[in-house]
Structure formats: structure tokens, C-alpha cells
Amino acid sequence: MTSTLHPPIVAQTNDGMPGTAQPVTLRRRAVMTADEAAAADRLLTGATPHEIVAWALGRFGRRLVLTASFAETTLIDIATTVDPDIEVIFLDTGFHFPETLNAMRRSMERYALNLTVLRPDASAADVWASGTEACCEARKKAPLERHLVDHADAWLSGLRRADDAARADAPIVSIDRRGLVKVNPIVAMSDAEYEAYNAEHDVVVNTLRYDGYASIGCWPCTEPSTDRSGRWAGSGKTECGLHL
Numbered sequence: 001m002t003s004t005l006h007p008p009i010v011a012q013t014n015d016g017m018p019g020t021a022q023p024v025t026l027r028r029r030a031v032m033t034a035d036e037a038a039a040a041d042r043l044l045t046g047a048t049p050h051e052i053v054a055w056a057l058g059r060f061g062r063r064l065v066l067t068a069s070f071a072e073t074t075l076i077d078i079a080t081t082v083d084p085d086i087e088v089i090f091l092d093t094g095f096h097f098p099e100t101l102n103a104m105r106r107s108m109e110r111y112a113l114n115l116t117v118l119r120p121d122a123s124a125a126d127v128w129a130s131g132t133e134a135c136c137e138a139r140k141k142a143p144l145e146r147h148l149v150d151h152a153d154a155w156l157s158g159l160r161r162a163d164d165a166a167r168a169d170a171p172i173v174s175i176d177r178r179g180l181v182k183v184n185p186i187v188a189m190s191d192a193e194y195e196a197y198n199a200e201h202d203v204v205v206n207t208l209r210y211d212g213y214a215s216i217g218c219w220p221c222t223e224p225s226t227d228r229s230g231r232w233a234g235s236g237k238t239e240c241g242l243h244l
């Protein structure tokens with residue numbers, strides 16, 4: 001694979017009052033209807049992850065982005081095989097483990113990513129002063145949605161049905177509450193298929209995986225676990241809100 005080396009774009013996106021959770025601003029008519037998304041979902045059932053990415057690129061072109069958490073680069077590996085220049089977005093909350101930032105740097109070297117890093121401002125709400133909902137809103141949801149509002153019609157997510165029971169029925173194609181088309185190319189991959197792909201393609205792996213972290217988020221809200229129960233453990237919270 002050949003690729004142009006892209007310097008990462010660092011976008012400062014939270015310009016609100018200090019310490020407040022900025023409201024979600026992206027609400028708009030989707031470029032597909034719900035019926036069209038359901039038809040695409042049926043069409044792509046049984047397709048390979050590469051075929052799903054190719055369909056999304058053909059349908060949305062440069063208005064398609066990929067969000068990455070840098071736990072493993074499985075989706076990045078697949079998507080950049082189809083289009084080396086696809087925009088990859090990383091939400092730098094300010095609370096990532098050093099291992100995650102290291103995985104991002106290694107991924108830049110490996111894939112020459114067209115990477116956009118979104119950051120909140122220095123006074124954005126934090127988990128200690130404002131709680132997890134306000135913190136995720138200010139540091140994840142709001143920066144992403146401000147970036148996407150003029151920038152994208154669709155996004156690729158790496159969630160899988162095997163992640164946990166709450167994701168067991170996740171579709172391949174849907175319209176999210178923002179009005180964006182959400183495409184999940186690896187949603188049907190079992191754990192065994194996922195591990196086999198990662199080994200065969202030697203994807204970049206966050207070293208926390210080897211320390212017992214099955215799911216990796218921000219350090220204040222992540223404990224070692226064999227499943228996603230290590231995220232916001234004991235709080236009842238299971239999602240940051242990006243996947244609603």
C-alpha cells in the first residue's frame with residue numbers, strides 16, 4: 001500500500017463557557033431516509049468488512065469519516081486498504097492512557113493516517129467536578145459533532161455485536177440521532193474472527209490489552225476487565241453517548 005504522509009490536524013472545538021457541557025448542536029436531515037438505510041443494511045448483510053467500506057466510500061466519498069479509539073487498528077487496517085486517505089478522527093479527551101496515545105503514534109507511522117485530533121478547551125467539564133455525563137458531553141460528543149456538522153454525512157464505527165449484549169442487534173447501516181449515516185463494517189465479526197484478522201494482519205494493538213483491559217477508554221473511567229464492564233464500572237453508565 002502506498003500513502004501520502006499526512007500531518008495530523010488538531011482542532012480546538014469547545015469554545016463555550018468554562019466548565020460547562022456544551023449542548024449537542026448537530027441535528028439535521030440525513031442524506032438517506034430510514035427506509036434507504038434499512039435497504040442498504042439488508043443489501044450489505046453477508047458482505048465483507050472491505051465490501052462495506054467500499055460501499056460507504058462509493059456512496060459518501062469524502063463526506064465519510066472514521067472514528068478511532070486506538071484499542072486495535074482493525075477498522076483502520078480495513079478502511080485504509082480500501083482508501084489510504086480516508087479521514088480518521090481521534091477524540092483526545094485529555095484523559096487517555098499513555099498507552100493509547102502511544103498506539104496512536106504507532107498507527108501514524110504504520111498507516112500514514114489522514115488523522116484529525118479533536119480536543120476540548122482547557123476549561124471543559126471534567127469527570128471529578130461535573131460527573132461522567134457532562135464530561136463525556138464536553139470532551140467527546142460536542143467536539144465530534146461540531147467537527148462533523150459541516151464536514152461529513154456518514155461515519156464508520158468499529159463497534160461489534162460481540163462487544164456486549166447492548167450491541168447485540170446493532171445494524172450495519174443506520175441513521176443516528178445527529179442525522180448522520182452510521183456504518184459499522186465489522187459489526188458482524190465474532191471475537192474469533194476479530195482476533196484472527198488482527199493476528200493475520202499484525203494490526204497495531206494498544207499494549208493495555210496485554211494488561212487485562214478488554215475495553216479501553218479514559219483512565220479515570222476504565223478498569224481492567226474481561227469485557228466492557230470495566231468502563232464506568234459500578235456507575236450504571238455503559239456508553240459515552242457517541243453511539244446513540
Ligand code: SF4
Binds near residue numbers: 136140218
Ligand atoms: S470516559 Fe470518563 S474521562 Fe473520558 S470523557 Fe467520559 S467521563 Fe470524561
